[in-house]
Amino acid sequence: MQAELQSLIDQVRAAHAAGTPLRLQGGDSKSFWVCAQAERTLDIRPYRGVVDYEPSELVLTVRAGTPLSEVEALLGAQGQMLAFEPPHYGPNATLGGTIACGLSGPRRAAAGSARDFVLGVRLIDGLGRDLSFGGQVIKNVAGFDLSRLMAGAFGSLGVITEVSLKVLPRPPFELTLEWALQEGVALERMNQWGGQPLPVSATSFHNGRLRARLSGAEVAVRAAQARLGGEVVADGAAWWSALREQSAACFQTDKPLWRLAVKSSAPPLGLSGALLTEWGGALRWLASEHAASQVQKAACDAGGHALLLRGGHPAAPCFGGLDPILAQIHRRLKHAFDPKGILNPGLPGNF
Amino acid sequence: MTAPISQAQIASALSRWLAPGSVLTNPEDVRPFETDGLSAYRQLPYVVVLPRTEAEVQAVLRYCHEAHIPVVARGSGTGLSGGALPHKDGVLLSLSRFMRILEIDPQARVARVQPGVRNLAISEAVAPYGLYYAPDPSSQIACSIGGNVAENSGGVHCLKYGLTVHNLVKVRAVTMAGEVVELGSDGLDAAGYDLMALITGSEGLLAVVTEVTVKLLPKPQTAKAILAAFDDVEKAGNAVANIIAAGIIPAGLEMMDGPATRAAEAFVHADYPLSAEAVLLCESDGTPEEVSDEMARMQALLESSGAIEIRYSQDEAQRLKFWAGRKAAFPAVGRLSPDYYCIDGTIPRRSLGSVLKRIYELGREYGLEVANVFHAGDGNLHPLILFDAAKPGEFERTEAFAGKILELCVEVGGTITGEHGVGVEKINQMCVQFTPDELSLFHAVKAAFDPEGLLNPGKAVPTLHRCAEMGRMHVHHNELPHPELPRF
Ligand SMILES: Cc1cc2nc3c(=O)[nH]c(=O)nc-3n(C[C@H](O)[C@H](O)[C@H](O)COP(=O)(O)OP(=O)(O)OC[C@H]3O[C@@H](n4cnc5c(N)ncnc54)[C@H](O)[C@@H]3O)c2cc1C
Numbered sequence: 001m002q003a004e005l006q007s008l009i010d011q012v013r014a015a016h017a018a019g020t021p022l023r024l025q026g027g028d029s030k031s032f033w034v035c036a037q038a039e040r041t042l043d044i045r046p047y048r049g050v051v052d053y054e055p056s057e058l059v060l061t062v063r064a065g066t067p068l069s070e071v072e073a074l075l076g077a078q079g080q081m082l083a084f085e086p087p088h089y090g091p092n093a094t095l096g097g098t099i100a101c102g103l104s105g106p107r108r109a110a111a112g113s114a115r116d117f118v119l120g121v122r123l124i125d126g127l128g129r130d131l132s133f134g135g136q137v138i139k140n141v142a143g144f145d146l147s148r149l150m151a152g153a154f155g156s157l158g159v160i161t162e163v164s165l166k167v168l169p170r171p172p173f174e175l176t177l178e179w180a181l182q183e184g185v186a187l188e189r190m191n192q193w194g195g196q197p198l199p200v201s202a203t204s205f206h207n208g209r210l211r212a213r214l215s216g217a218e219v220a221v222r223a224a225q226a227r228l229g230g231e232v233v234a235d236g237a238a239w240w241s242a243l244r245e246q247s248a249a250c251f252q253t254d255k256p257l258w259r260l261a262v263k264s265s266a267p268p269l270g271l272s273g274a275l276l277t278e279w280g281g282a283l284r285w286l287a288s289e290h291a292a293s294q295v296q297k298a299a300c301d302a303g304g305h306a307l308l309l310r311g312g313h314p315a316a317p318c319f320g321g322l323d324p325i326l327a328q329i330h331r332r333l334k335h336a337f338d339p340k341g342i343l344n345p346g347l348p349g350n351f
Numbered sequence: 352m353t354a355p356i357s358q359a360q361i362a363s364a365l366s367r368w369l370a371p372g373s374v375l376t377n378p379e380d381v382r383p384f385e386t387d388g389l390s391a392y393r394q395l396p397y398v399v400v401l402p403r404t405e406a407e408v409q410a411v412l413r414y415c416h417e418a419h420i421p422v423v424a425r426g427s428g429t430g431l432s433g434g435a436l437p438h439k440d441g442v443l444l445s446l447s448r449f450m451r452i453l454e455i456d457p458q459a460r461v462a463r464v465q466p467g468v469r470n471l472a473i474s475e476a477v478a479p480y481g482l483y484y485a486p487d488p489s490s491q492i493a494c495s496i497g498g499n500v501a502e503n504s505g506g507v508h509c510l511k512y513g514l515t516v517h518n519l520v521k522v523r524a525v526t527m528a529g530e531v532v533e534l535g536s537d538g539l540d541a542a543g544y545d546l547m548a549l550i551t552g553s554e555g556l557l558a559v560v561t562e563v564t565v566k567l568l569p570k571p572q573t574a575k576a577i578l579a580a581f582d583d584v585e586k587a588g589n590a591v592a593n594i595i596a597a598g599i600i601p602a603g604l605e606m607m608d609g610p611a612t613r614a615a616e617a618f619v620h621a622d623y624p625l626s627a628e629a630v631l632l633c634e635s636d637g638t639p640e641e642v643s644d645e646m647a648r649m650q651a652l653l654e655s656s657g658a659i660e661i662r663y664s665q666d667e668a669q670r671l672k673f674w675a676g677r678k679a680a681f682p683a684v685g686r687l688s689p690d691y692y693c694i695d696g697t698i699p700r701r702s703l704g705s706v707l708k709r710i711y712e713l714g715r716e717y718g719l720e721v722a723n724v725f726h727a728g729d730g731n732l733h734p735l736i737l738f739d740a741a742k743p744g745e746f747e748r749t750e751a752f753a754g755k756i757l758e759l760c761v762e763v764g765g766t767i768t769g770e771h772g773v774g775v776e777k778i779n780q781m782c783v784q785f786t787p788d789e790l791s792l793f794h795a796v797k798a799a800f801d802p803e804g805l806l807n808p809g810k811a812v813p814t815l816h817r818c819a820e821m822g823r824m825h826v827h828h829n830e831l832p833h834p835e836l837p838r839f
Contacts, residue, residue, distance in 0.1 A: 056596030116517050129788045137697040138729045139769035141503050141552045148548035169598030191458050197569045220641035261538035265459040282539045303537025325530045336795035
């Protein structure tokens with residue numbers, strides 16, 4: 001694999017020397033959403049495979065080009081998982097792309113986000129330097145935390161070549177319950193559960209139905225079930241995986257699909273086109289033709305921000321303007337990692 | 352550099368913006384700020400300021416920025432790496448007057464607090480709602496939440512509930528130029544680069560934290576503890592690995608070796624087994640059903656790993672008694688010797704046993720006693736080296752021994768600091784852990800926030816020049832093992 005890594009380094013160095021922008025590409029599964037505009041493509045897929053995995057350490061180190069499905073199969077065989085349940089958006093998604101996009105799935109509110117599980121990265125910066133930050137241990141405060149910074153940076157700060165992640169044991173037992181409720185009541189309930197010692201690992205509200213997944217030791221899940229009531233959903237697992245990929249029927253819309261990360265206790269947003277709520281109220285999906293500024297304002301008023309996932313121009317994960325001081329820090333950071341601006345130009349947005 | 356500005360000039364300039372009594376220059380007034388928890392390093396600050404509002408912090412930073420005066424932020428001064436050590440020509444900016452809890456939102460389970468609020472005070476304030484703030488450094492009665500953010504502090508419960516970085520929602524901070532930034536969001540992720548993750552653990556080098564919104568968790572219904580004794584540290588280390596490998600994430604998994612156990616027993620009489628070479632404390636929390644299930648599985652694993660004695664906490668009083676010895680372990684060890692030096696490396700759990708044995712060997716080589724009390728579940732070691740600073744050369748020998756232990760941590764795939772930070776103390780070992788290219792990127796990141804390099808200068812990230820000198824030293828002694836191996 002040394003040759004494959006060297007080839008990536010050489011390509012970045014050549015691009016740096018010539019000042020040619022590169023579009024970093026893994027499995028191309030998310031280009032419907034984000035896609036840098038650049039003539040040349042840097043294909044990360046050849047640099048793949050597991051570097052180190054010892055289940056008792058709860059740490060996995062893999063090369064960025066490794067398919068996400070391969071990683072999950074490997075972990076599954078040991079009864080472990082990526083607890084942030086990242087969406088794949090296609091069969092070819094790579095682990096590097098997954099971390100670069102920083103997306104998390106249904107378990108996010110209970111377990112943490114993609115960045116929460118990053119322990120270390122190896123990356124190639126915009127000068128073509130091969131650098132390592134963080135490591136393979138759970139606790140590490142040596143130097144600035146540049147590895148977690150890579151999660152959600154969309155490859156604009158460096159080409160991720162290896163990632164070390166904390167992994168978790170898969171819960172021995174899971175069960176999905178359902179209630180018929182109004183949106184306001186459902187939001188209240190989700191927030192109440194969050195403040196109680198309950199094994200709730202995911203929630204959703206859609207079409208007048210509140211669902212909760214309980215995970216853990218079977219005795220604990222059964223005890224919680226007895227306390228919460230509700231109806232058992234027979235195909236619970238299928239629902240959460242359809243939600244994770246936004247492949248459930250309700251997401252099949254021609255309208256632009258918005259993802260609003262807001263304060264969990266924010267009241268219903270009052271925009272038409274509300275599709276579904278998850279993460280205990282902290283993630284609200286919207287399918288609507290509303291002007292971007294209107295959606296962003298609604299998200300902002302609810303303490304968060306909005307991203308357009310589908311139905312836009314896949315140039316950048318359009319988010320509302322950053323405050324000028326933050327924008328300046330963003331520009332300076334980009335310059336620190338990639339002085340010539342050759343890595344995924346235009347990402348992660350305008351600043 | 353222009354001519355240095357006098358103390359009186361700085362004080363009178365700053366007094367224009369601050370309330371009376373907020374600017375100190377008299378040696379007797381500034382003396383309490385000369386050191387943090389690592390008292391081997393001392394430096395009297397030039398000027399101390401004690402602002403009360405964010406606007407005052409802005410004014411101080413703007414003035415210092417313009418006048419090119421270094422600034423060091425300070426919370427409670429419990430840091431163990433010299434991070435808050437004053438700059439001799441600089442302003443020490445104490446956040447100790449930022450003591451207010453601004454908002455508790457039990458529904459969204461967050462609390463917005465000022466940076467000087469003590470870690471434990473947050474959990475106490477939100478207890479009536481059945482909530483608590485999870486990261487619990489042993490110093491939690493004293494350390495500030497601002498300091499916790501700056502160090503990304505951990506605690507006994509971090510294996511299950513995460514470090515500071517995992518339990519923050521929003522951070523407000525003032526840059527060296529005096530500008531306010533707000534990082535994170537009320538939602539679960541924020542737009543743009545994850546600057547909140549970046550500022551966490553940045554040791555006061557990027558910005559001064561003026562407000563922190565933390566995530567609160569529901570208090571577990573029950574908690575129980577097991578105390579397991581072993582006749583060999585290696586067996587205890589393997590027991591830790593076996594518990595994790597079985598898919599259990601205990602709420603706490605701490606280890607004390609024989610010397611630490613005996614010191615703690617003599618101090619607090621927690622009824623620890625005195626003949627043990629290692630004691631493990633395993634805590635399980637959650638619903639009563641979860642806890643009894645997990646306790647039974649842990650017991651089986653401890654037995655099969657060779658525990659010579661296993662005790663259960665029968666009630667809350669006994670659980671607290673089990674922990675009393677662990678919590679008092681540092682001062683207990685402190686009674687054995689005039690001084691002790693605490694180290695903070697992290698290693699993969701699989702190496703616990705072998706690294707502990709190597710530490711004992713090194714201790715014999717250096718002629719120094721060492722006791723180990725640490726976060727075993729995280730692989731975060733805290734060897735305590737016993738020494739007497741009054742004996743000539745003993746501190747130097749201790750530092751050399753400590754440096755060796757840190758290099759050993761890096762060698763087995765770990766890191767030089769798990770939770771206490773680099774500060775001034777481990778700045779040389781940074782050259783062992785990072786290459787010059789990596790260090791130069793750290794400097795560039797620092798410059799993105801503080802181009803003039805005025806905020807906490809000389810800490811956390813060594814200059815390349817310093818490492819070059821270090822590097823020569825290492826080559827000369829030919830001591831650095833396996834320099835050809837990648838350190839990732
Ligand atoms: C007995 C004892 C036990 C300890 N146990 C633990 C433990 O279990 N886990 C652990 O992680 N640590 C532990 N520590 C270390 C220490 O308590 C932590 O690092 C703590 O977070 C420091 O907080 P502080 O308020 O005292 O910060 P200080 O010591 O005042 O400062 C620490 C660093 O933070 C910076 N800083 C402080 N406030 C701000 C601010 N508002 N904005 C920007 N920068 C700031 C300072 O410049 C400095 O670099 C222990 C210390 C002692 C003495």
